[in-house]
Amino acid sequence: MQNSNGLREVVAVGFWRDNPALVQLLGLCPLLAVTTSVVNGLALGLATSSVLVVTNTVISIMRRALVPLVRIPLYVLIVASLVTCVDLLSNALLDDLHETLGLFIPLIVTNCALLAQAETVASRRPVHEALLGGLATGLGFTAVLAALGALREVFGHGTLFAGMPMLVGERAAGLEVHLPFGGMLVAILPPGAFFGLAALLALRSWLTRERAARTPAAAPASAEAAQ
């Protein structure tokens, strides 16, 4: 029971309480750059998540062997080689998507959320917790990317789920929704990314505060997380 509570805690922290994009504000460069549509956000999120899960697992397996002096270069080495693999594989298997995301797949290397996870979770926790933590963090990041992508796609293009076949095959072509307006350009431009992120941050703060108000006992912890 204790154990499963611990795991639930790991997931909650990774996905929500320490969400890399909304709380730690890490990895914002790709977040702001690629989220012009749901499919782009989702794809970069999934690529990031897969790298996160594998790096967390690998680093956790080796955590006792890692020499503190060289741990950071080793994290970077591991992350960079995995990202290279993901880049090559996505170029081979998901070519259209790779074309759209372009530079941002190699840039996963510079996503600080990965190093933060390696340092604070993977190098200190047993393998299953590190794996789960990586997965939860990755999915938390993906959720924010997809949400921001959805916001900007709806307001900017007036569509939703356009281009999904690039990610999941032709079956998804029917998912595309056209809204009855052409969209505002600003949502697609960089400022739109900041407006959208601000809206999501505000939403998260509000939700956290609401919850804190409803359960007074948990208030101090949640209030701290919101800051």
Next chain:
Amino acid sequence: MANAEGGPIRTLLLVGVIAAAAAFAISASHEFSKDRIAANRRARLIASLNSVLDPALRDRDLATVRISVTDKELLGGGEPVDVYVAEDEGQPVAAVFATARTEGYNSTIHLLIGVSRDGVLTGVRAVSHRETPGLGDAIDVQKSKWITHFDGKSLASPARERWAVDKDDGDFDSITGATVTSRAVVKGVKNALLYFERHRDELFSAAAAARSHADAEQ
């Protein structure tokens, strides 16, 4: 973590092992992907060449020969431009500039230009540019049909002095709010046609030579 300090040898060994594992993982992915990546690249090239070829020629198994040409004045800058010459049963039928460059409002615009043997445009596409989203990016065929207006045009129709946007008393509509971009594209296409007119026979004979050279090697 009693063993965490380690000696220099241990540290070196650890770094070496991890680096070797990383190198192995990367070379395995490369090995797995390289053929597919090459195939994807080839499919993308064929698709893009097809997009500007005469519809009658599309999806036919044309032999294409790539030659590299440079023309500072007409093809934008001193860098070489690839020209694909399509041949049908040994006869050159079309040429595709991939890609001619022209200076737009924000950036260099790369134009994929298909020209038939007799100098008529069979298609123009802007393949990479950084023109203003919402204004200049109307040169993208996904955003507007503007760029398809070049289809069927040649230096004879409209007459070459009419090859300009409407604001400069030419025959081409300019995109609203993106006159500079429109002007750049019209100029780039016109220059490519001028180049083709002057060098057509050279292009075709260079392609034939390159092809017979390749055939001889096989």
